[in-house]
Amino acid sequence: MNMSRPKKQIILGHYLGGVNHQTVWSDPAAGSQIDFASFRHAAVTAERGRFDFFFLAEGLALRERQGQIFDQDVIGRPDAITVLTALAAVTEHLGLVATVNATFNEPYELARQLASLDHLSGGRAGWNIVTSSDAFTGQNFRRGGYLRREDRYVRAAEFLAAARRLWDSWDAGDVVADQEEGRFLRRADAGAFAFSGRQFDIGGRFAVPRSPQGQPVILQAGVSAEGREFASGGGPDAIFSPYHTLTEAQAFYRDIQQRSARHGRPPGSTKILPGAAFVLGDTEADAVERHREIARAQISGRGAQILLETVWNRDLSGYDPDGPLPDVEPAPDDPPVIQGRARIHQNASETVAEWRAIAEANRYTLRELAIHVFGRTEFVGTPAQVAQRLDDFVQQDGSDGFIIGSHLTPTGLDEFVDKVVPLLQERGSLRTDYEGTTLRDNLGLPALAERVAV
Incomplete structure (x- = not known):
């Protein structure tokens, strides 16, 4: 840890599990x-714990195994933006982050929805931002699975650039209320935009005036070379990290910061946030045993x-789950x-070889390896x-914070907020109250100019 710098403040997001193996439904x-009561309870609890934001994933298709609906998943989840818009009415400070696919949406429609959520x-x-080249999911949409895998980030980068062009088509002072005339006055070119690229060719007038943040906060997950460049080159404000160990996490953290610097971005302009879970006990032995029970319930x-x-x-x-790994x-x-499940391991043969080495070194069974x-x-x-x-991980630059999830919906976060949050506040690593009025303020992100050059 660099002792010459101020202590880092931990960023906390709450991830409400849904269609995955982590939720013990x-x-x-x-x-x-x-x-809605489930979402409301989780969000209100996160705000009580002074979390930065509440995060919802996305599932655009029901997963299948050999043509049959998964019987391992929770089936279905309401649209994320709709849920978050409702949560805006029952929270005051908590950020509201939706996962939305850039492959199967259009810039104008999504930019309008997110700007509206920012206003409300x-x-x-x-x-x-997530992407997909999955034909199975794509069949739910007009284009189907047309997008080549290598074009995913091309479309995502153009999508984000187009959305930013739309958000920046209004100045903060473009609309003025004329009380005497009983009408609104606006600049003649307010909302005018045009964008042309390989993926999009659009132009017109954006219907939503500039929102309180100027632009919503942008997050992204992706650790491939293309994903890292997209993350560090002016794309997202934060990136989700998949790395579990401090050494791996520190290497990823350094890489993103170095790439950002090469692109001329100021230090700290890209926040690194791994997903994390917790298990508490009265003693460490109690917590370890409880963790073992939860892990076996999850998987x-x-x-x-x-x-x-x-x-x-x-x-x-x-293959026997309590036996060795498959020999094929x-x-x-x-x-x-x-x-319908995201493919996060690109080279299957290399991944299997790594897993076999891990299983052999730790004498893991198939199930233990999966856990x-x-x-x-x-x-x-x-x-x-x-x-x-948690504090040590952040102060040693493993990350800037965490996306905290729990095995239990919706009350799993309560224990963390009641027992861990006060200790982080005592350590001076977590706010005791919100500093600003916007998500961008509370994340410590660079302020946006009133109008960004486009």
């Missing part, structure tokens, strides 16, 4: 994934087989066994231990 204490929330909107034997099928691309139902090689070029490689950064211990480990 079978727990008797689990609530609905659709009822008083400047708390955020957009997590059943059948669930472990399915998770490994996403990389092997083979039917692994005949992956078949990445065969028709997909799993449809190890598909888990989030885990902080397990007493509240004091978890607070210290």
Whole structure:
């Protein structure tokens, strides 16, 4: 840790689990994934803990395995922007971040929705950009799965540039109310825009005046070379990191900061935020045992087989979850066994070789390996231990904060807010109150000029 700089303030987002293996939907204490009361409870709790933002993922298609609907997932999730717009009415400071796919949407429509959310929330909107070249998901849309994999970031970069052109088509003072005339006066070219590229050729007038943040906060996940360049070259304000160990996380952190500097971006302009989970106990031994129970509830034997099928691309139902890893090689070029799940491991053979080495070194079974490689950064211990480990990770530049999730919807965050947040505040690493009025303020992001050159 660099002792000459001020102590970093931890950024916290809350991720409400949905269509994934991390949510233990079978727990008797689990609530609905659709009822607004679940979203409201989680968001209000996050705001009580002075979290920066509330984050919702996206599922555009019901996942399938060999042509049948997954029976391992929670089925369905309401549209993220719709849910967050409702949450704007029951929160005051919490940022509201939606995952929206740049492949299957259009700049004008999405820019309008996000600008509207930013207005309605008083400047708390955020957009997590994701991309897809998945024909299975694409069949739900007019274009289908037309986009080549290598064009995903081309479209995403143009999409973001077009959206920013739309958001910046208004100045803050473009509209003035004339009380005597009983009408609004606006600059003649307010809202006028034009954008032309390989993916989009659009022009007209943007219908939503400049929003409180100027532009919503932009987030992105992606650790490929293309993703890192997109993240550091003026794309997102924050990037989700998948790295669990401090050494890997520090290397990723340095890489993004160095790339940002080469692009002329000021230090700290790209925040790094890994997903994380926590398990608390009265003693460390209690927490470790509880973590073991939760992990086995999250990833059943059948669930472990399915998770490994996403990389092997083979039917692994005949392999014992409590036995060794499959002795067959992956078949990445065969028709997909799993449809609708993001492919995060690009080289199946290299990934399987790495996993076999991990399993051999730790004497992992198939299920234990799945728990190890598909888990989030885990902080397990007493509240004091978890607070210290979170703080140390950030102060040593493993990240700028965390996206905290829980196995239990919607009450899983309560324990963290009640027991860990006060300790982080005592350490001087977490605010005791919100500093600003917008999400951009609270994240410590550089302020946007009133009008950005386009």
